[in-house]
Amino acid sequence: MPESKPFQDLAKWATKAPEGEKLISTxxxxxxxxxxxxxxxxxxxxxxxxILVANNVTRKFGGMTAVDVKHFEIERxxxxxxxxxxxxxxxxxxxxxxxFDTPNTGDWRFDGHDMAHVQPEKVARMGMVRTFQLTKxxxxxxxxxxMLLGAPVQPGEGMFRSLIPGLWRxxxxxxxxxxxxxxERFLLIKKKDDFAGSLSGGQRKLLEMARALMSDPQLxxxxxxxxxxxxxxxxxxxxxxxSLREEGTTVLFVExxxxxxxxxxxxxxxxAEGRIVAEGQPKSVMEDPAVIDAYLGANANIDLGDDSVxxxxxxxxxx
Amino acid sequence: xxFLTIISNTLGELIAPTTAAYVLAAIGLNxxxxxxxxxxxxxxxxxxxxxxxFAITQSMGANLFAxxxxxxxxxxxxxxxxxxxxxxxxxDYLAMVTLAAAEIIRIIGRSTAMTKxxxxxxxxxxxxxxxxxxxxxxxPNGSTTFLLWTYNNNIANSWWLRLVAWVLVAIAALxxxxxxxxxxxxxxxxxxxxxxxxxxxxxxxxxxxMQALILGGIFGAFGGIIFVLPRSVQPDSLGRAVTFYTWTIxxxxxxxxxxxPILGSCLLWVLLTFVKEIMRGAIPDTLISSNQVEALxxxxxxxxxxxxxxxxxxxxxxxRKELAFNA
Numbered sequence: 001m002p003e004s005k006p007f008q009d010l011a012k013w014a015t016k017a018p019e020g021e022k023l024i025s026t027x028x029x030x031x032x033x034x035x036x037x038x039x040x041x042x043x044x045x046x047x048x049x050x051i052l053v054a055n056n057v058t059r060k061f062g063g064m065t066a067v068d069v070k071h072f073e074i075e076r077x078x079x080x081x082x083x084x085x086x087x088x089x090x091x092x093x094x095x096x097x098x099x100f101d102t103p104n105t106g107d108w109r110f111d112g113h114d115m116a117h118v119q120p121e122k123v124a125r126m127g128m129v130r131t132f133q134l135t136k137x138x139x140x141x142x143x144x145x146x147m148l149l150g151a152p153v154q155p156g157e158g159m160f161r162s163l164i165p166g167l168w169r170x171x172x173x174x175x176x177x178x179x180x181x182x183x184e185r186f187l188l189i190k191k192k193d194d195f196a197g198s199l200s201g202g203q204r205k206l207l208e209m210a211r212a213l214m215s216d217p218q219l220x221x222x223x224x225x226x227x228x229x230x231x232x233x234x235x236x237x238x239x240x241x242x243s244l245r246e247e248g249t250t251v252l253f254v255e256x257x258x259x260x261x262x263x264x265x266x267x268x269x270x271x272a273e274g275r276i277v278a279e280g281q282p283k284s285v286m287e288d289p290a291v292i293d294a295y296l297g298a299n300a301n302i303d304l305g306d307d308s309v310x311x312x313x314x315x316x317x318x319x
Numbered sequence: 320x321x322f323l324t325i326i327s328n329t330l331g332e333l334i335a336p337t338t339a340a341y342v343l344a345a346i347g348l349n350x351x352x353x354x355x356x357x358x359x360x361x362x363x364x365x366x367x368x369x370x371x372x373f374a375i376t377q378s379m380g381a382n383l384f385a386x387x388x389x390x391x392x393x394x395x396x397x398x399x400x401x402x403x404x405x406x407x408x409x410x411d412y413l414a415m416v417t418l419a420a421a422e423i424i425r426i427i428g429r430s431t432a433m434t435k436x437x438x439x440x441x442x443x444x445x446x447x448x449x450x451x452x453x454x455x456x457x458x459p460n461g462s463t464t465f466l467l468w469t470y471n472n473n474i475a476n477s478w479w480l481r482l483v484a485w486v487l488v489a490i491a492a493l494x495x496x497x498x499x500x501x502x503x504x505x506x507x508x509x510x511x512x513x514x515x516x517x518x519x520x521x522x523x524x525x526x527x528x529m530q531a532l533i534l535g536g537i538f539g540a541f542g543g544i545i546f547v548l549p550r551s552v553q554p555d556s557l558g559r560a561v562t563f564y565t566w567t568i569x570x571x572x573x574x575x576x577x578x579x580p581i582l583g584s585c586l587l588w589v590l591l592t593f594v595k596e597i598m599r600g601a602i603p604d605t606l607i608s609s610n611q612v613e614a615l616x617x618x619x620x621x622x623x624x625x626x627x628x629x630x631x632x633x634x635x636x637x638x639r640k641e642l643a644f645n646a
Contacts, residue, residue, distance in 0.1 A: 100515065124521035136516035138509045149509050150520050154502045157522070159530045162503035163494065172502065215521060 028245050032078040032266045041280030041288075044071035051076040051219055051250050052097070052128075057106030059092055059274075066092045067103070068274045074219070079241060079251045081261040081282070084271035085295050090254045091133055093271070094221055098130045099123045111218065125152065127218035131225065133254070135204040137211075139197030143188060146196045146207060147179035148172070150214030179214060185240065186210040187233070202229040206237070213244075220244065222253040226260055238264055258296065262286065270295060325596040327467035332588040334468070336476065339484035340366075340546035341588070344561075345568045345580030346491045347538030353575035354504060355531040356511030357406075358414035362539050363561040364421025367554060368393045369540025370547040371428060375436060377448035383455060387544070394540035397424075398533040406528045421562060428554035443552040445475065452548060453479065476549040484545045488581065491538055496577045507531055508575075567624060573634025582635055587620070594619050 035048045050073035059067040067089040074080050082090050095101035097108060099120035107116045110128050118126075138146050148154070154175060155161050156168025183189045186206045191199060199207060205225060212220055225241070226234055234257075242264055244251055255261055261268060261282060268285045270278040272294040278285055285291055332338055344362050351357040372390035381389070401420055405413045427433060429440040437443065456479040458472040471477045498504045506527055509517045518524050543557065550556070564587070572583025595616040599609065607615065633639050 098519065100518075119523075120515075120518045121521050121523050124519055129521075130519055132516070132519070136513045136519070138512035138516060140512055141505070141508055145505055145508075148502070149505060149517065149522075152521060156502035157506050159498075159503055159534070162501035163497050165501070168502055211520065 054108035078266040081265035089274040129217035130221040133223040137196040150211040151175040152215040343542035347535035350535035361417030361421030365539030366543030367557040369543030374448040573637030
């Protein structure tokens with residue numbers, strides 16, 4: 001099983017897998033669900049095999065405490081969803097974990113390495129790669145160039161070595177092959193020579209995710225990967241995320257689409273007002289009264305666009 | 320009105336050492352701004368330091384190679400001093416700091432306290448620093464006429480200087496072309512587009528920006544050396560105006576292009592000379608004096624540039640598509 005380099009066979013996989021065929025292996029999924037089955041559903045619970053462990057992480061903006069996480073663990077090879085109302089501190093927590101923001105207190109370890117005060121670029125090189133809620137693509141570079149920037153190894157990125165193409169052409173070719181395989185998988189291959197600025201919002205999300213995968217990360221942190229993506233594409237994105245797990249990548253994602261969370265997450269962590277208020281397997285968390293109060297609302301299972309619901313609201317207003 | 324004189328004076332600007340000096344400075348600025356998005360508002364500072372580094376060591380009797388090294392070293396140190404405190408901040412801070420720092424260098428250079436080293440506001444006269452450069456010339460003594468132009472072979476504003484200057488420009492353009500199309504250049508362009516995205520992909524943004532600042536500064540220093548060789552080192556001749564001319568050249572030719580700085584510099588100086596020569600020839604001295612012609616020339620060129628910026632904002636060689644997505 002590809003433990004250390006989860007994507008080493010990606011190119012092969014992407015070109016050989018027949019159209020529409022799903023991954024057969026469920027090894028990691030089975031392992032993770034077996035591991036998590038007996039974990040208690042309490043906030044800040046310890047997990048059998050954590051890849052990220054955070055302790056007492058707080059971040060204050062003036063008098064407001066944006067993040068106050070006592071203890072938080074992410075199970076290795078699992079798909080963990082981070083949900084919570086707007087302003088709960090999810091994105092701030094992402095920023096803290098990846099070095100884009102500095103906490104007031106706290107420490108966290110990634111795969112055994114102390115990560116407090118580590119620069120964002122080093123965090124990325126250690127295998128913890130993130131995407132942004134407001135997508136960040138390099139607009140005036142082509143889609144392929146955007147992808148190639150995600151490649152972890154390219155000797156030509158040195159100032160002097162870049163002058164001698166012989167030193168980097170081979171690596172560039174390998175990187176391009178990998179990038180094209182990923183673009184194919186994310187349905188962007190036709191756009192590869194267009195400027196990234198010409199992509200739609202949803203395509204940018206895809207590009208950002210594909211770019212993050214260029215470095216074979218151990219942990220990808222996706223900030224609202226589904227926002228602005230059409231339903232058909234959402235389905236294939238879900239499959240991508242699930243296949244990531246089977247390739248050995250751990251996924252942490254923030255999402256407001258509860259159905260998606262229910263569908264793919266192995267574990268759900270709920271944040272509200274900077275704190276972790278609930279944790280557990282998707283089904284049980286969704287029934288937790290604290291979660292319903294803080295986030296889901298009483299109508300979580302009802303389609304709010306449904307005529308009967310609209311009628312209900314109108315009749316309430318008339319009264 | 321003698322048309323041949325006007326034409327030969329005007330076209331002489333095409334190959335003038337000063338034009339080449341501005342090309343080198345603009346190539347440096349292109350690495351800063353066009354590739355990396357760094358707002359360097361003090362390219363003249365790099366040029367002046369380069370000129371001082373070269374001329375002072377020459378007047379002390381160092382050999383030519385050592386003097387060029389000194390100029391480059393000064394530019395590198397200056398870039399480090401500017402970059403370490405400001406590159407982590409936003410682009411506007413770098414603009415302010417470079418603008419101020421270039422002025423500081425000029426004012427220190429011209430201060431009376433520095434007269435022994437820099438010659439104060441009078442500067443360093445050519446015989447103190449150009450003899451060695453002129454001595455390296457393989458050309459015979461005397462002067463040569465080529466097409467329309469007659470210049471001395473070796474002395475002052477010479478053919479030898481033109482040759483060296485344009486060979487330097489060719490080398491600089493070649494290096495730039497190489498860098499623009501390399502993975503290193505791609506990272507710089509990525510930084511121009513979105514710093515944090517590049518950071519999240521594991522690249523050390525501050526190091527790349529520093530490399531760009533130093534590299535562009537070195538080209539600026541070479542530009543400074545070429546700039547002072549046909550005249551003298553005068554701190555006031557490398558003031559703010561030079562920085563703004565350099566920006567004009569870059570934007571005129573097109574930022575983030577290889578030939579933009581070359582085209583921009585040639586065009587600006589040819590155009591300016593042409594307008595001035597025509598006015599000198601066509602308008603009687605009683606109506607507009609020669610001093611006024613100097614100023615009016617800039618006014619006319621300025622209006623032309625404004626039109627260019629309005630109707631072709633990407634510069635002459637720029638890619639319109641690149642600008643279309645400028646959010």
